[in-house]
Amino acid sequence: MNLIFRLLPWLLPAALLGGCGAPPPAAAPGTVRIRWAHDPESLDPLVQPNQYATEATNLLYQSLLQIDYQAQQPAPALAETLPTTRPEGDSVLLVTYRLRPAARWDDGRPVLAADVAFTLRLLHCPTLPTEGARAQFGFIRALLPDPAHPADPCRFVLRCRGQAPEFALATGDFPILSEHALDPGHTLRRWPLAALADRPGTAPPDSALARVGRRYLAAVLANKLPGTGPYRLTQWQKDHRLTFERKARWWADSLRPRPAVLLARPHRLHYLVLPDDAAAALALRRHALDVYPQVPAPLFARLQAAGPAARLAAATAPSYDVLTAGFNTRRPALADAATRRALARLFDADGLRRATQAGLGLATVGLVSPVSRAFYNDSLRPVPFAPAEAAALLRRAGWQRPSAAAPWQRPATRANQPAQKLTLTLRYRAGETLFETTALQFRAAAQTLGIGVTLLPTEAGALTEALHRGDFDVYVRTLKGNPFVFNYAPILHSRAVGEGNFTGFGTPASDRLIEAVAAAGPATKAPLLRQFQALLQAEAPLVPLFFLPTRLVADRRLRGLAVSGVRPGYAATALYWPAAPAP
Amino acid sequence: MAQLIRPTAGCALAWGWFSVLIISALAAPWLPLPYPPGTPDLLHLAAPPSAAAAHWLGTDGQGLDVLTQLLFGARTALLLTLPVAAGATLLGAAIGATAGFWGNRGLRVPLPAALLGLAAAMWAAAVPWLLTGPVVLAAGLACWPRWYRRCPVPLDSLLTGTGTLLDAVPRLVLVTAAAGLGASGRALPLLLLFTTWPETARLVRAQMWRVRVQPFVEAAQAAGLPPLRVWLRHCLPHALIPLKSVFPLSVAGLLGLESTLSFLGIGLPPEVPSWGRMLNAAHSDLGAWWVFVPPFLALASTTLALAYIANKSKHSFNN
Numbered sequence: 058m059n060l061i062f063r064l065l066p067w068l069l070p071a072a073l074l075g076g077c078g079a080p081p082p083a084a085a086p087g088t089v090r091i092r093w094a095h096d097p098e099s100l101d102p103l104v105q106p107n108q109y110a111t112e113a114t115n116l117l118y119q120s121l122l123q124i125d126y127q128a129q130q131p132a133p134a135l136a137e138t139l140p141t142t143r144p145e146g147d148s149v150l151l152v153t154y155r156l157r158p159a160a161r162w163d164d165g166r167p168v169l170a171a172d173v174a175f176t177l178r179l180l181h182c183p184t185l186p187t188e189g190a191r192a193q194f195g196f197i198r199a200l201l202p203d204p205a206h207p208a209d210p211c212r213f214v215l216r217c218r219g220q221a222p223e224f225a226l227a228t229g230d231f232p233i234l235s236e237h238a239l240d241p242g243h244t245l246r247r248w249p250l251a252a253l254a255d256r257p258g259t260a261p262p263d264s265a266l267a268r269v270g271r272r273y274l275a276a277v278l279a280n281k282l283p284g285t286g287p288y289r290l291t292q293w294q295k296d297h298r299l300t301f302e303r304k305a306r307w308w309a310d311s312l313r314p315r316p317a318v319l320l321a322r323p324h325r326l327h328y329l330v331l332p333d334d335a336a337a338a339l340a341l342r343r344h345a346l347d348v349y350p351q352v353p354a355p356l357f358a359r360l361q362a363a364g365p366a367a368r369l370a371a372a373t374a375p376s377y378d379v380l381t382a383g384f385n386t387r388r389p390a391l392a393d394a395a396t397r398r399a400l401a402r403l404f405d406a407d408g409l410r411r412a413t414q415a416g417l418g419l420a421t422v423g424l425v426s427p428v429s430r431a432f433y434n435d436s437l438r439p440v441p442f443a444p445a446e447a448a449a450l451l452r453r454a455g456w457q458r459p460s461a462a463a464p465w466q467r468p469a470t471r472a473n474q475p476a477q478k479l480t481l482t483l484r485y486r487a488g489e490t491l492f493e494t495t496a497l498q499f500r501a502a503a504q505t506l507g508i509g510v511t512l513l514p515t516e517a518g519a520l521t522e523a524l525h526r527g528d529f530d531v532y533v534r535t536l537k538g539n540p541f542v543f544n545y546a547p548i549l550h551s552r553a554v555g556e557g558n559f560t561g562f563g564t565p566a567s568d569r570l571i572e573a574v575a576a577a578g579p580a581t582k583a584p585l586l587r588q589f590q591a592l593l594q595a596e597a598p599l600v601p602l603f604f605l606p607t608r609l610v611a612d613r614r615l616r617g618l619a620v621s622g623v624r625p626g627y628a629a630t631a632l633y634w635p636a637a638p639a640p
Numbered sequence: 641m642a643q644l645i646r647p648t649a650g651c652a653l654a655w656g657w658f659s660v661l662i663i664s665a666l667a668a669p670w671l672p673l674p675y676p677p678g679t680p681d682l683l684h685l686a687a688p689p690s691a692a693a694a695h696w697l698g699t700d701g702q703g704l705d706v707l708t709q710l711l712f713g714a715r716t717a718l719l720l721t722l723p724v725a726a727g728a729t730l731l732g733a734a735i736g737a738t739a740g741f742w743g744n745r746g747l748r749v750p751l752p753a754a755l756l757g758l759a760a761a762m763w764a765a766a767v768p769w770l771l772t773g774p775v776v777l778a779a780g781l782a783c784w785p786r787w788y789r790r791c792p793v794p795l796d797s798l799l800t801g802t803g804t805l806l807d808a809v810p811r812l813v814l815v816t817a818a819a820g821l822g823a824s825g826r827a828l829p830l831l832l833l834f835t836t837w838p839e840t841a842r843l844v845r846a847q848m849w850r851v852r853v854q855p856f857v858e859a860a861q862a863a864g865l866p867p868l869r870v871w872l873r874h875c876l877p878h879a880l881i882p883l884k885s886v887f888p889l890s891v892a893g894l895l896g897l898e899s900t901l902s903f904l905g906i907g908l909p910p911e912v913p914s915w916g917r918m919l920n921a922a923h924s925d926l927g928a929w930w931v932f933v934p935p936f937l938a939l940a941s942t943t944l945a946l947a948y949i950a951n952k953s954k955h956s957f958n959n
Contacts, residue, residue, distance in 0.1 A: 335924045355686060355701060355925060408682035412703060490924065493910060494680055494702045500911060501679035512910050 122229030219576020287321030562598030732840025740848025
């Protein structure tokens with residue numbers, strides 16, 4: 058006993074020091090820990106406020122088609138095969154699907170065409186805040202039984218307005234919800250889909266629609282909305298972590314061979330909300346984190362250099378996410394395209410790309426990635442960084458500067474209004490170095506012309522609200538894209554103003570062009586997209602600065618990591634540890 | 641007394657550093673700096689000190705020149721903390737000296753005036769008229785000669801209560817919460833002022849308790865001098881002596897708080913240079929020592945200098 062007391066003063070510090078230096082406990086077998094920069098805010102499958110919400114809902118719910126990140130193309134998920142398309146006349150496309158007969162809800166009921174029809178109707182439920190989804194899927198006008206197999210409840214035809222080739226894929230990109238769980242009385246069936254889609258906002262409220270909407274929202278709030286996805290949410294500590302557990306029995310387990318999009322290898326997925334990049338990098342190096350997606354360029358270079366010693370693997374690919382500045386066109390000072398074009402020349406897109414992306418990233422003229430060569434308008438040149446040209450454009454737009462110390466002013470458009478002053482507020486998500494550097498560069502350039510810019514870094518949730526309210530002059534954010542679908546209605550159509558269209562932009566001509574692009578066939582798609590890019594550059598409600606690369610660093614022992622340009626850049630459900638056999 | 645007259649080397653160093661800081665902070669806009677504040681140099685992101693690029697102390701991860709940020713950060717720190725510390729010291733001294741001299745029963749005001757004051761406070765706090773009305777009515781009735789009297793104002797209890805209330809929540813938490821509720825960068829000085837005065841007030845109140853029972857004060861009161869004159873001429877000069885050492889510590893505390901808030905990204909707008917923000921930039925790029933060392937040294941030296949000055953003032957006061 059005496060020996061213990063004699064050794065205690067030595068053992069205690071040694072134990073403490075040993076404890077301090079010890080690596081954190083490794084993840085349990087079958088568990089993968091992934092970094093998220095911020096909370097998903099909502100797990101509403103029809104209203105996904107950010108990329109993390111999309112990732113989370115993809116684990117809980119399934120669409121007809123999902124992205125196969127290994128092949129970098131859409132693949133059938135709830136659908137048995139990719140859909141077949143058939144034009145009808147010169148303005149309608151029929152898209153035929155067959156659901157997998159094995160697809161089941163958790164209660165064992167099969168997933169049927171009626172569930173797809175219900176989800177489409179629910180998208181247009183006026184009491185739900187689904188304006189973005191309505192703009193995105195408004196081209197689907199009806200769900201009809203397959204005339205070749207009228208008795209098969211798993212087969213159906215989607216009747217689409219327009220004949221765009223990407224409709225084949227776009228029609229499969231919404232999560233399917235259970236009619237039995239949300240509308241057991243089938244009250245929505247009395248509404249034809251087109252009638253719901255065309256229902257004016259001024260129409261009197263319908264109690265049946267309101268009831269279903271309420272039931273849906275209650276289920277979302279309680280996290281009790283049934284889904285066909287392989288995981289269930291077991292823990293959500295806001296702004297801290299989300300845990301998804303693999304369902305013990307999932308309908309796709311019986312499929313042989315198992316398609317890549319229906320893999321669900323990890324038993325448990327921990328998403329750790331770590332807003333700070335340095336903290337995330339430290340966690341990764343200490344192996345308290347397994348996957349770190351969207352790594353900033355300087356950190357990526359350091360982690361890449363430390364790779365072999367730190368047992369890390371780094372990968373990159375060109376992405377379809379574009380850094381974008383947007384103007385609030387509802388503000389009188391920013392209502393005219395000439396002013397917006399002038400201000401667009403104060404963003405040093407090329408300098409920012411070189412500085413922040415370490416040479417990666419792609420300069421662009423619009424929202425179409427230069428990687429999509431057929432559709433990219435290479436006759437345009439990217440908006441140059443030209444403060445002197447901007448000043449000349451401002452003068453042409455009617456702005457004057459009475460003295461060197463005075464702000465830019467121009468007479469009001471109406472007689473009883475005060476003169477307009479060119480001072481701006483710029484919002485961006487707080488804590489994002491890329492956005493902050495962009496904001497500081499714009500502010501510094503504007504300051505040289507005497508334009509005051511107030512920077513308002515805003516927390517992610519508050520930023521979404523502020524953008525919806527239109528409480529900004531300029532914003533800087535990332536717009537996500539993909540190489541499959543070119544539908545800009547959710548972000549630029551006048552129907553989506555106040556929802557996804559934060560800029561408030563929308564003219565009859567731009568609306569017509571956006572609709573035409575969305576509905577265009579293979580022959581007309583490329584010229585229409587080129588025309589759209591030219592219009593976007595001329596009107597400048599948005600200024601696409603450059604396309605970002607995907608950068609990902611992960612534990613080198615992790616398998617199944619296929620880095621893709623499509624967000625989130627990897628498939629979490631395909632990951633596994635070599636020691637743990639895939640279920 | 642000898643220490644007051646003969647400055648030590650440490651004292652000279654502390655005052656010298658503080659003077660250099662004040663001069664460079666005030667002169668920062670007119671110094672021939674190669675890069676203006678808040679302007680990123682996109683060609684040199686996280687670049688080490690280099691004479692060729694005229695970034696004498698390097699740049700941070702956003703391409704901001706460290707030297708420029710350091711000098712303008714000093715300007716921000718001093719222009720924010722000095723006025724707030726002065727304001728908080730004045731406010732705290734006035735409240736503490738009043739409460740310490742008159743206590744809970746020394747100051748008596750007419751009852752109608754006290755009731756009207758209470759009603760005004762209730763109205764300002766948006767208390768319903770159903771409750772404020774009777775107080776106004778009572779104030780009217782108290783004017784009647786039969787019920788007219790003077791009642792004591794519990795100044796001492798009010799001060800200690802308010803101070804305890806403000807101290808119950810740590811200052812950092814209070815300011816962070818206010819920023820979360822939408823308090824802008826412009827509101828930060830007011831917020832700091834509002835949360836800093838109780839410390840000074842408590843100190844001056846305690847000193848006033850010691851002073852007011854001294855024979856020379858009692859003699860002045862016995863001579864029939866009005867209480868306000870006794871307070872102002874005879875007590876206050878003695879009660880305020882400890883402020884000489886408290887003021888530098890107050891500035892140091894505010895400097896630390898402002899840096900902490902900036903480090904957390906709260907309070908000051910992002911385009912305003914700040915030492916705390918520089919330390920934050922360093923933590924996102926741990927290999928860039930040149931981003932961390934200058935603001936750390938500046939902050940540490942300033943805090944040490946202020947603590948040294950405060951310590952010396954305390955010794956001179958004690959001697």
